[in-house]
Amino acid sequence: MSPTDLENYPRPGVTVDLAALTVVGVTSPSPQLSVLVQERTDPEPGLALPGGFMRERWTVDRTVADVLERKVGITVARDIPIRLLRVFDDPDRDERTWAISLAHAASLPENALAGAHGTLVPIGTDGSMPFDEPLLFDHDQIVCAAVESLRERYEFRHRYADTLPDPDGFLTEPFTLLQLRRVHESVIAQKLHKDNFARRMSNYLEPVLHDNGDPVLAENLRGRPAALYRRATTTPT
Structure with a gap:
């Protein structure tokens, strides 16, 4: 041609x-x-x-x-x-x-x-x-x-499938588990079970710590002080 x-x-x-x-x-x-x-x-x-x-x-x-x-x-x-x-x-x-x-x-x-x-x-x-x-x-x-x-x-589609914490990065570090769960809920338009969500996220988060090893707590939030987290630098294989 x-x-x-x-x-x-x-x-x-x-x-x-x-x-x-x-x-x-x-x-x-x-x-x-x-x-x-x-x-x-x-x-x-x-x-x-x-x-x-x-x-x-x-x-x-x-x-x-x-x-x-x-x-x-x-x-x-x-x-x-x-x-x-x-x-x-x-x-x-x-x-x-x-x-x-x-x-x-x-x-x-x-x-x-x-x-x-x-x-x-x-x-x-x-x-x-x-x-x-x-x-x-x-x-x-x-x-x-x-x-x-x-x-x-x-979404958590399968029991053993990896769903990373806020994979598209809408939420700036550090954040609480509640804030993280609310972001996931806003994206998928569904409520998530609090404990199940925390368990699924636990391997992919690390707490923010003070120099003495104590967890850093969020300030100016209602309710009990909540620990702050960041995405883990290493994830399980």
């Missing part, structure tokens, strides 16, 4: 759409899994995820970085993974043109989204959002896919 023959094949526009997830009020009694949405006027007024078309000869990674910096207005630390969810390719997903989306998700601590362009909105137990109208394009489906992927990393 010659290069000129390739011109006979139509080419879709390629976009990168990003579900930026966070837990709002991460140390509060009621943390809430949320996603960043933005107001749009094109192709019609409504809310959508931040996104953008790939420019000529750009890579996907460069386009993701451009969406974060230009559309969201933040710079993300290198150690925060940006995960490809899947391709959304309904030919009618964008009324302006034939476009496919390489949908991505990013889990960010709430302070990383300070000053971001847009609004953080809570996500329901079924992955939906509290709007009368759906997001533009197929962005509701992208949010659902992002939440499903996130929950797989936080």
Whole structure:
């Protein structure tokens, strides 16, 4: 096939759409899994995820970085993974043109989204959002896919399967076991048994200690003083 023959094949526009997830009020009694949405006027007024078309000869990674910096207005630390969810390719997903989306998700601590362009909105137990109208394009489906992927990393699916403490890093160290459990509950939208959770997490946490070996206790919290923990530097094999 010659290069000129390739011109006979139509080419879709390629976009990168990003579900930026966070837990709002991460140390509060009621943390809430949320996603960043933005107001749009094109192709019609409504809310959508931040996104953008790939420019000529750009890579996907460069386009993701451009969406974060230009559309969201933040710079993300290198150690925060940006995960490809899947391709959304309904030919009618964008009324302006034939476009496919390489949908991505990013889990960010709430302070990383300070000053971001847009609004953080809570996500329901079924992955939906509290709007009368759906997001533009197929962005509701992208949010659902992002939440499903996130929950797989936080749920206790099997008795002996490893579920790490807050694997996406919403919660800054140090933290109490109660704070950690509430973050997991906010992500999976289910209550967890206190003792079972502590037992499943115990091999992956280490207490914060004073120089004399006594545990450091959280201050300014209601109830009995609680020990502070950090993620263990070594985990069992």
